[in-house]
Amino acid sequence: MRNPTELYTVVLTEADVPAGLPLVIGLTGFVDSGGAVGQVSQYLIDELEHRDVVVFDNDELLDYRARRPILVFDETRITEFRRPALTVRLAHDEIGAPFLLLTGYEPDFQWERFVAALLEIIERYAVASTTWVHAIPMPVPHTRGIGVTVSGNRDELIESLSVWRPRTQVPGNVLHLLEHRLTQAGHPTAGFVLLVPHYLADTEFPSAAVTALESITAATGMLFPTDRLRAEGREFLARIEDQVEGNTELARLVGTLEERHDSYMEDNPLRSPLTDEDGELPSADAIAAELEKFLAHRQSSDDEPR
Structure with missing residues (x-):
């Protein structure tokens, strides 16, 4: 495997980032029911103070033909190229507490190398815990609270919050692989998979975004503004x-x-x-x-x- 460090550019060194912060991850991939991850990612970027820490190389990880970037065409010329971003940021929650936030697209290529790069970053910045969110469609009613399946090695979160614990085979995403590697290493990690009503899967369902934020709060203690989403x-x-x-x-x-x-x-x-x-x-x-x-x-x- 090629050097994982070459996948990303460091913007802020460990001297500029407090050690022991939680890492929160939300990547949009082949499924994002209710637009939960997309909404949360954009909401946190819009609402919170943040600075780039690590920026990943799109040309190594993104299939441009499958997920074509947006261009702005103004009558006779291209005026803007909206470059996809896969970035770790240093952000601050509603009361100013710092944490690391990784948002963007799920890589199309080089999953093992990407996960190895994340393990390097987690070690470099002495990350205290890793929490990620995902959302899938389920035949559940919109009139009940959105349930979650919790995975990882944080037993207290699994016992208190995980409402569905199947033994099954499912299509994986890159964060499942990351969680598997982190669990093997004994690093505290939790994945929250939201169970979104299947008939609302193709909408932007604000309640799903709220549940994602509540799950992150349960795992990290971070506080987020949710009034508008609610x-x-x-x-x-x-x-x-x-x-x-x-x-x-x-x-x-x-x-x-x-x-x-x-x-x-x-x-x-x-x-x-x-x-x-x-x-x-x-x-x-x-x-x-x-x-x-x-x-x-x-x-x-x-x-x-x-």
Whole structure:
């Protein structure tokens, strides 16, 4: 394997970064249900004071043909090239406490080398703990709090917060590999996978972003401003409720998801909230068809933000 250090450029040395900080990671990859990771990453960058610490090399890690950068074309010429960024930043939470924040895209190439580079960075800056967030679609109702599956070696977080603990095979992402390496090394690490209603997976669901921030707070003690996201989440859910109340079939399907969710949370013999007694998944098609009208209206409205 080629030298991992050559994958990144150091902007702030360890002399400029306090030792013993938590590292928080949110990378957008092949799935980001409810836009949870994307929302949290942008929200923290917009809301918090931060400085670049380490910048990764796009040309080594990014498949430009699969995820083409955005260009701004102004009548006769290109005026802006919006370069993707995969960056570790030194940020400060709402009360000024410092932490390290890695955001950007999930690398398309060189996962082992990228993880080795992250292990170097974690050692170089004497990182105290590593926390990462991810979001996947699940047949759960929007009327209940968003659950999480917690992985890693922080047993106190797993015991108190992990609502679904399957034994299964799933498509991995690069942060699963990082977690595996960190666990082997005995470094404190926790991954939070949000279980987002499958019929809202393709939306920007503000409540998912709030749950991601709450999970990070539980793992790190960092405090983040969430008032705007919570307000957007209440408005979003209110408009979904309007759709549900006006459609008997949609209400019945949501009610079915609620019953299965509540049974699972009450230690019902159902093995998970994802299947019924016959092992069948409730279809998302009927819910999605009704919500399509709501989402189309939301995205095209002139007086509402996208």
